[in-house]
Amino acid sequence: MYRLRPRIAWLLGLLTLLSACGTPEAPGAGSRGGPATEPPGVDAPQTGDIAPPPTTHETLLTLDSHLDTPALLVQPEFDIMERNEPPESQVDLPRMIEGGLDGGFWVIYSQQGELTPAAYQQSRDTALLRALAIHEMVTAHPKEFALATEPADAQRIADAGQRVVYLSIENSYPLGEDLSLLETFYKLGVRMVGPVHFANNQFADSSTDPEGQIWNGLSPLGKELVTEANRLGIILDGSHAHDDVVRQLIELSATPIILSHSGASAVYDHPRNVSDELLKAVADSGGVVHINSYGGYLEALPENPERDAALQELYAQYQALDPDDVSGRQALADRRRAINEQFPPAMSNFDMYMRHFLHILDVIGPDHVGVGADWDGGGGVRGMEDVSALPRITESLLEAGYTEEDLQKIWSGNLLRLLEQAQSYAGTAAG
Amino acid sequence: MYRLRPRIAWLLGLLTLLSACGTPEAPGAGSRGGPATEPPGVDAPQTGDIAPPPTTHETLLTLDSHLDTPALLVQPEFDIMERNEPPESQVDLPRMIEGGLDGGFWVIYSQQGELTPAAYQQSRDTALLRALAIHEMVTAHPKEFALATEPADAQRIADAGQRVVYLSIENSYPLGEDLSLLETFYKLGVRMVGPVHFANNQFADSSTDPEGQIWNGLSPLGKELVTEANRLGIILDGSHAHDDVVRQLIELSATPIILSHSGASAVYDHPRNVSDELLKAVADSGGVVHINSYGGYLEALPENPERDAALQELYAQYQALDPDDVSGRQALADRRRAINEQFPPAMSNFDMYMRHFLHILDVIGPDHVGVGADWDGGGGVRGMEDVSALPRITESLLEAGYTEEDLQKIWSGNLLRLLEQAQSYAGTAAG
Numbered sequence: 001m002y003r004l005r006p007r008i009a010w011l012l013g014l015l016t017l018l019s020a021c022g023t024p025e026a027p028g029a030g031s032r033g034g035p036a037t038e039p040p041g042v043d044a045p046q047t048g049d050i051a052p053p054p055t056t057h058e059t060l061l062t063l064d065s066h067l068d069t070p071a072l073l074v075q076p077e078f079d080i081m082e083r084n085e086p087p088e089s090q091v092d093l094p095r096m097i098e099g100g101l102d103g104g105f106w107v108i109y110s111q112q113g114e115l116t117p118a119a120y121q122q123s124r125d126t127a128l129l130r131a132l133a134i135h136e137m138v139t140a141h142p143k144e145f146a147l148a149t150e151p152a153d154a155q156r157i158a159d160a161g162q163r164v165v166y167l168s169i170e171n172s173y174p175l176g177e178d179l180s181l182l183e184t185f186y187k188l189g190v191r192m193v194g195p196v197h198f199a200n201n202q203f204a205d206s207s208t209d210p211e212g213q214i215w216n217g218l219s220p221l222g223k224e225l226v227t228e229a230n231r232l233g234i235i236l237d238g239s240h241a242h243d244d245v246v247r248q249l250i251e252l253s254a255t256p257i258i259l260s261h262s263g264a265s266a267v268y269d270h271p272r273n274v275s276d277e278l279l280k281a282v283a284d285s286g287g288v289v290h291i292n293s294y295g296g297y298l299e300a301l302p303e304n305p306e307r308d309a310a311l312q313e314l315y316a317q318y319q320a321l322d323p324d325d326v327s328g329r330q331a332l333a334d335r336r337r338a339i340n341e342q343f344p345p346a347m348s349n350f351d352m353y354m355r356h357f358l359h360i361l362d363v364i365g366p367d368h369v370g371v372g373a374d375w376d377g378g379g380g381v382r383g384m385e386d387v388s389a390l391p392r393i394t395e396s397l398l399e400a401g402y403t404e405e406d407l408q409k410i411w412s413g414n415l416l417r418l419l420e421q422a423q424s425y426a427g428t429a430a431g
Numbered sequence: 432m433y434r435l436r437p438r439i440a441w442l443l444g445l446l447t448l449l450s451a452c453g454t455p456e457a458p459g460a461g462s463r464g465g466p467a468t469e470p471p472g473v474d475a476p477q478t479g480d481i482a483p484p485p486t487t488h489e490t491l492l493t494l495d496s497h498l499d500t501p502a503l504l505v506q507p508e509f510d511i512m513e514r515n516e517p518p519e520s521q522v523d524l525p526r527m528i529e530g531g532l533d534g535g536f537w538v539i540y541s542q543q544g545e546l547t548p549a550a551y552q553q554s555r556d557t558a559l560l561r562a563l564a565i566h567e568m569v570t571a572h573p574k575e576f577a578l579a580t581e582p583a584d585a586q587r588i589a590d591a592g593q594r595v596v597y598l599s600i601e602n603s604y605p606l607g608e609d610l611s612l613l614e615t616f617y618k619l620g621v622r623m624v625g626p627v628h629f630a631n632n633q634f635a636d637s638s639t640d641p642e643g644q645i646w647n648g649l650s651p652l653g654k655e656l657v658t659e660a661n662r663l664g665i666i667l668d669g670s671h672a673h674d675d676v677v678r679q680l681i682e683l684s685a686t687p688i689i690l691s692h693s694g695a696s697a698v699y700d701h702p703r704n705v706s707d708e709l710l711k712a713v714a715d716s717g718g719v720v721h722i723n724s725y726g727g728y729l730e731a732l733p734e735n736p737e738r739d740a741a742l743q744e745l746y747a748q749y750q751a752l753d754p755d756d757v758s759g760r761q762a763l764a765d766r767r768r769a770i771n772e773q774f775p776p777a778m779s780n781f782d783m784y785m786r787h788f789l790h791i792l793d794v795i796g797p798d799h800v801g802v803g804a805d806w807d808g809g810g811g812v813r814g815m816e817d818v819s820a821l822p823r824i825t826e827s828l829l830e831a832g833y834t835e836e837d838l839q840k841i842w843s844g845n846l847l848r849l850l851e852q853a854q855s856y857a858g859t860a861a862g
Contacts, residue, residue, distance in 0.1 A: 118611075121611040121614070121615075124615070125614065125615045125618050128559065128615060128619075129618060129619075132563060132566060132619070135563060135566075135567060136566060136567070136570045139567045139570040139571050140570050140571070140573070142571070180549075180552040183552070183556065184552075184555070184556045184559060187556050187559075187560060188559075188560075188563070
């Protein structure tokens with residue numbers, strides 16, 4: 001049995017945001033074994049050099065469906081162009097290049113508060129500013145990043161040597177009870193939306209709310225959210241939602257759904273994971289499941305009460321901090337790193353990650369699986385600490401007998417098929 | 432007597448947005464008489480050159496309180512870094528440098544529609560995207576532009592050789608009936624807000640609504656807007672508002688108000704202009720009046736029915752255009768230029784502009800006057816067609832006997848004093 005510790009997991013997620021301050025290096029410098037693709041601006045091999053043939057991984061269009069990195073973009077100390085270090089940071093341009101990651105869905109994540117109009121408004125504003133931060137990342141580095149909103153954008157952008165930036169929403173809480181805001185975010189580029197996160201909200205039951213369900217799935221407003229996402233051409237994401245919500249999303253959504261970062265209950269029984277039966281239901285309706293690398297959902301990790309207490313205390317200090325207090329924020333980031341050293345997090349490992357991955361592939365096949373490792377949101381395992389290690393997934397799947405064609409579907413084809421279906425429906429059927 | 436033609440004026444404003452496509456040149460190239468300050472990246476004079484002493488204008492911190500240029504930023508053909516041409520475009524980096532304009536308040540202007548929730552939502556989204564466009568201008572050109580939110584930012588940014596980008600709202604219509612959105616825009620940087628534009632709306636009566644007044648000034652929601660702007664530290668702007676609104680803003684606002692682009696009724700009796708009595712009331716309460724260069728408010732201009740008809744037809748074509756139809760948009764921009772050549776707009780002239788300017792200075796003095804020439808929003812006169820001609824204002828005021836100290840107040844000191852007062856109040860008195 002799992003141990004349900006959403007509050008600690010939530011603290012971890014929040015505290016990650018304090019401390020993305022690895023040693024800066026020039027992009028591409030310090031790579032392990034050389035970049036998987038050439039960094040932008042680097043010329044072709046010098047005369048006399050013989051370029052090795054590209055690996056399978058390098059030839060694939062690779063997208064991760066759940067990059068929580070935008071939470072770091074709003075931290076003044078973080079620079080997406082520099083090489084940072086895990087566990088505080090897991091995604092940046094140098095490591096995307098090294099790991100052969102072309103891009104993915106960059107998440108507007110919202111911490112949930114009270115279900116009140118005033119709290120909704122604050123969250124709405126924060127989410128809008130998060131979307132602005134993603135746009136500004138692209139605008140500030142137009143050679144390296146490009147905004148993507150259509151299925152065909154991904155290959156075009158990758159072919160141009162840029163990183164692909166789709167936007168998604170994790171937790172629809174900031175929409176409050178005003179569904180017209182989904183269109184606002186659509187106009188800002190959002191093409192995937194998950195109704196709920198760790199706790200029940202105005203739209204849906206969570207898989208991890210300690211109080212249990214309140215809606216028996218989607219709320220009436222949650223059902224309207226499904227209709228509105230379909231109308232706009234936004235993929236619905238059932239990760240974090242209660243199983244009843246996932247079933248209702250499958251039933252109600254006019255186009256197939258995604259679980260953008262989930263695992264297999266058959267490997268480890270945790271409410272954030274999905275039973276074989278539900279995996280099949282997602283796949284039977286045309287949907288896809290992208291595999292999470294969040295350690296606490298991969299296996300039962302040992303308790304770490306000293307770490308939990310230290311993080312709790314740090315979180316209280318963070319809550320009391322003036323947002324403009326740069327040195328104070330720096331001090332808490334240093335403290336966060338010290339806690340990581342003194343009480344290292346319990347971590348799962350790459351073999352456990354692949355056990356979930358291969359099990360789900362066994363159950364629903366390569367047309368319905370992808371990668372959504374929850375980078376900068378709690379993901380990462382020993383042996384795959386950040387996106388620079390992503391070629392290991394490709395190697396493991398090739399060893400397991402999956403073909404390059406399978407891998408192309410897993411790494412982006414399935415995800416882009418869902419977006420194509422969502423947009424085709426919006427373009428034709430929806431009013 | 433004036434002729435009230437708000438609809439035609441509104442068409443002009445809209446159509447301006449279609450056609451900002453002057454001949455691109457390198458920044459700083461083609462300047463008339465040389466740049467007023469060195470363009471960024473240009474080295475100091477070569478050995479042997481003798482730099483002339485800076486003119487008074489070059490030594491001043493210069494801000495215009497109403498730059499409508501953001502409406503052009505969302506047009507794909509427009510490039511703020513290139514030299515464009517009037518009348519289609521009046522503000523860009525090369526001409527700001529040439530005209531010695533350090534920056535100002537960059538306007539989130541909203542065209543008004545129906546007073547319905549659905550229309551409010553569409554306008555809200557457009558206004559949010561306009562704010563995003565302003566941020567992206569700054570992010571894309573971080574050496575040339577910088578965001579400003581505090582009074583001290585302006586001098587610091589100008590000293591760094593960058594252009595100053597404060598944000599303001601012209602027409603609060605996109606807030607709908609949700610005043611919490613004013614805080615959203617505050618977080619996006621907005622520090623000035625005008626309740627109303629050409630037509631009465633949910634907040635206030637307009638000075639130019641053909642139907643007359645509906646609120647006898649501010650609506651109840653408009654009074655809440657005043658309180659909320661005061662709470663946040665946002666300057667209230669009475670330009671476009673009915674005189675009754677201006678009087679009520681003076682009475683209700685905890686800090687002095689601005690008329691960001693207005694003229695003198697004593698020079699030309701038009702409802703967009705202000706009587707000496709009301710000018711004095713603004714000044715007596717500590718406020719400032721920034722002088723507009725919108726020709727139709729400076730004097731009675733000859734009728735031009737052929738031009739009006741051609742613009743009306745063009746506007747209908749624009750309304751029917753697919754926003755993604757780039758060549759269609761280009762064709763309409765070409766048509767707009769052709770109309771400007773065939774039926775040139777009736778224009779006022781620089782002497783008329785200075786008549787308004789000097790009259791208002793006579794009535795309320797240099798502590799209460801500034802420049803808000805409605806660039807890219809209908810402003811511009813013969814002899815001052817774009818911001819490159821701004822040194823003429825300084826020359827004229829020096830000739831009229833105003834001192835350098837007066838000019839420093841007129842060009843930015845008064846405006847920054849208002850912002851300081853607004854923010855001091857928000858920081859201390861407001862809840």
